Amino acid sequence: MKKITIAIDGFSSTGKSTVAKQLAKALGYVYVDSGAMYRAVALYAMQNGIISQGNFDVEKLVSDLESLRIHFKYNEDLGFAEMYLNGKNVEHEIRTLEVSQYVSQVAEISEVRRMLVLQQQQMGMEKGVVMDGRDIGTVVFPDAELKFFMTASAETRAKRRYKELLDRNENVSYEDVLKNVESRDLIDSTREDSPLMKAKDAIEIDNSNLSLEAQFEKLYALAQETIEKP
Ligand code: CDP
DSSP: OOOOEEEEEESTTSSHHHHHHHHHHHHTOEEEEHHHHHHHHHHHHHHTTSEETTEEOHHHHHHHGGGOOEEEEEETTTTEEEEEETTEEOTTGGGSHHHHHHHHHHTTOHHHHHHHHHHHHHHTTTSOEEEEESSIIIIIOTTOSEEEEEEOOHHHHHHHHHHHHHHTTOOOOHHHHHHHHHHHHHHHHHOSSSOOOOOTTOEEEEOTTOOHHHHHHHHHHHHHHHHHOO
């Protein structure tokens, strides 16, 4: 059976990773969460005093990049790959609201993007991959056979993320989560290098009123169709 590349882009907390994981599992493909890689770099910057409120030493981050080791390791029990930063499992730490508050500033830096995009392209070299992010269909895999662009209202997205963070026992307010979603939308879509935008050939999916099952069925059917296309 032919293998394809599936790119899923969209605004923050649009449920990209949920549907990407489901698709990868159903197709026997590899799932790559590109956002986790940007989050890992942001965590490194936070832990090393490179970024904090009102301070961002871009030069230091760029000069440290070469020595950063960022990789995924598949966890059989969980059924997905976890993020490692310099040999340490940071899967939990990278998902906090604090990391979300710095990650978009880190993701604006071209040197950071260049390094991570290269790694992402290597992971997708053999196809059979579902990757989600902001620039997957536009920059990382412009030739992907199937591209989705996910949207939903900011309030719907903030509610989803708020619930996720509460489920993880994070002490956050809905207002702060909404503010973060809106500020990342703005930074991600207006930055100079690889801004978040819909690829011309991407299929737009507004999932504000779609159940997880309905969304999966829709994307899975489109994937099957693309795979079977001669
Ligand atoms: O899951 P969520 O929607 O909160 O975001 P994410 O996919 O974990 O991505 C976190 C941040 O990384 C985004 O807000 C972007 O600033 C950046 N990112 C990016 O610039 N390019 C990507 N391909 C993926 C993420």
